[in-house]
Amino acid sequence: MHDKVRISFLAGATILAGLSTTRCNSAPETNNVVQNGSVETIQQDGDLIVLTLEGPTTFSATREGAIGYEADLVQKFADDLGVTPRFIQMDSIDEMLDAMDEGRAHLAAANLTMTETRQDDLAFGPAYRNVAESVVCHQGGPAPKTLDQLTGVNLEVLAGSSYVETLEDAATNHPELTWETETAGSALPMLRDVAEQRLDCTVADSHLAEYARRLYPDLIIPMSLTETRPMGWVYNSNISGMDQALAGWFMEAHASGYLEELDEHWFGHLDEFDYVEVLRFVERIEERLPRYRTYFEAAAEEKPFDWILLAAQAYQESHWDENAVSPTGVRGLMMLTRPTAREVGIEDRLDPAQSVDGGARYLQRLYNRLPEAIDGSDRLWFALAAYNVGMGHVYDARTLARRQGLDPNNWETMERMLPLLTRPKYYGSVKHGYARGYEPVRYVERIRDYYNMLRANVPV
Template sequence: MGRIRTAIIPRLAILGLAIGLVRCAPAETGLGDASLADIEARGELVVLTLDGPTTYSREDAGPQGYEVDLATAFAESLGLEIRFETRRDIDALLSALDRGEAHLAAANLTVTPARRARVNFGPAYKAVTEQLVCRRGGPAPTRLEDLPGTRIRVLAGSSYEETLEAIGEALPELTWSARTAGSAMPLLDSVDAGTIDCTIADSHLADFARRRHPELVVAMNLTEERPLAWAHSGEVEGLQGALASWFAEAHGEGFLEELDTRWFGRFGEFDYVDVARFVRRVQSRLPEYRNAFEDAAESLPFDWEMLAAQAYQESHWDPDAVSATGVRGLMMLTLSTAERVGIEDRRDPFQSIEGGAIYLADLYDRVPEDVRGEDRIWFTLAAYNIGMGHMYDARALAERLGRDKNSWADLAATLPLLSDPQYYETLRYGYARGLEPVRYVEKIREYRAMLDAQGL
């Protein structure tokens, strides 16, 4: 079976989209599109954006990012290809929009009065809070009056500067510096390195950054929730109406909620001990096994990072791990499973990885064909934990309860019932600790996202 990069393909499968042409050179000035009909005649939507882990990044398999998926979905609804153009910072992006170098700017832009005076905004699609992010053990003001004297650096031209300017009206002694960048991530890196005391970041980026740098702490919220929206010049007739119509539909059909969950709902509640331990082991243990994970994943329907995340959930990448029930090794194989996949020594980490991958591929093939996309992967991982028989039981019970037996969300709500005699006594394979595979899959997804945050 062919290899699929999980971070790309399942999202596009759900969206039913194909990423269009992406170029990094500046677009020609003055697109000459006076109306949406002109854009449709050209067949291409040009979108300005910024480099950032929650916005846009270039990958071998194509561009990735929340804004990439969102803008591509809008372009697809109009039957258009999409071309993304990156700019070095927010000021350059808005200036390029002023010059007519693109139709839209999609870059996690906060709607502020100052920006409204300069550009037009489409409908809001997400709300974020601006947070003061500092380092554990260093200066971390929790009150506005304690901000003066703190070394604060923020993204140049950002809404964060506007926030500090407003605070500075009451605290004239407040000072800060600004840095040009595509996102606040380089500044968050600097806070972790101790180069500066604190920075400001939107809440979703702060949450992401803490999985890369667990020593970061959110000292306080500096604003209430504020909307994000796409910017445009207001000069293209029909574009604002198309945006309003499409976003209303995207809200109503749950597309925005789904996309939000995919990009920003990947993490559970922040657990400093667990995250810090994971980051240490990414550095100390993972390098020894990375090539083995990469090789084994060639035969799997998901990428090596997902396999590595599952192995971490199983054993914390400890080849000597053993449970009270007799499963052991990096992939915690039972003796019967090891024999079935041809593994002689479960304690050999490389044999264990190979055996675990073979077993996963077999489980994936045994998941009913009606289960598709990412759901099929979550079914497979859950079956690795609880057994395929109990997964079949859960599907049967979900159908009995009027739920979608092919949806992981519905199955995750059904699996815990396998420990209730009212239900398990009526099922073929009987009792199971049904909550365990649900938590198992949740943690694997979180560790997979944390590997993304490490920038591997």
């Protein structure tokens, strides 16, 4: 049996994004100065001390470990060094950067934009992602498209952030531009205040702004304050060899496609936004989900996935309508066919408890039937695709991948191969023939989206 996997947010983004196996270990107190030493010293000691901030696109500590884009990136770097990352969650950007200036950690990883001011005072590793700074407002309030229009709005931004630097620069030519600051781990609290109309506008990195629109569909992004700018880790310059280690590792991470894969994993679907659909989903979280939550929780016990995944899948299947019936005869919360219901021992497909239990057991069977070589988040995406289109077509897509010299165990490969099953040239050459191959790809994408929105909106 494979270990239970946890889907990250921002699989997306959709993130829904995917699964994380990063660890969150206890760390030294932040008032301790790390030994200067070298990268070799860190490898001998076995611990990489990393400062970070809590945020949906950065890092979150859970009982099962650390999850987040930065957590995964740090974990990969630490794995390649042969050490264990020890995350220290700080309360603010200023606190974190002050701690780095005082040598209290080896790295700071928290979606930090590489501004000229910061680079004058801190040592940055290579850039690994580019983001713009977006102005985010409520659709029922001001929607400034220029700096002149931004003056006079009730604007609050994250203290210590690059947004403050940007606004200070803008204020030299627009002296009427004013703003307040708030101390937090990310811009999400301010985004929530805008969504609830306690603020007119705030500023957030473009990927966080797009993520927030999935939580709060009334948010709009009327303008950008900057062009895209790079993000990087801050490193302790007293650690001999750290600059070379980071330069070499990020060069390989770029060349191998790892950074591109990680971006897709966390942020790949954030540009797909349907206001009406997201608004309806958020409303149904309050109106419908409470009736079925206990069924999802019970069905997820001893399964390799959590109850939120089942809830997300059920929403994709039926929109949490226990009486749902399709023209093809599938029915219930998990839209089971009659043969599948018999296979898992379900008598009444319209009974919500039976439907959820049956759907969960069927998904687990598919998950367990997959080859051992398919692991991590990919294994869950494969199982969900098989739930939608059938295991035979999934195996056909793997056959097409092998013929093209691609990795048949990689979900991104399947996203390319499954749609080929709509074309005679390809489906005529495999065992199970034609399939609507675009459907399982979209099915998995939507479940990832719903999962991430649930994670952000529902206490677990």
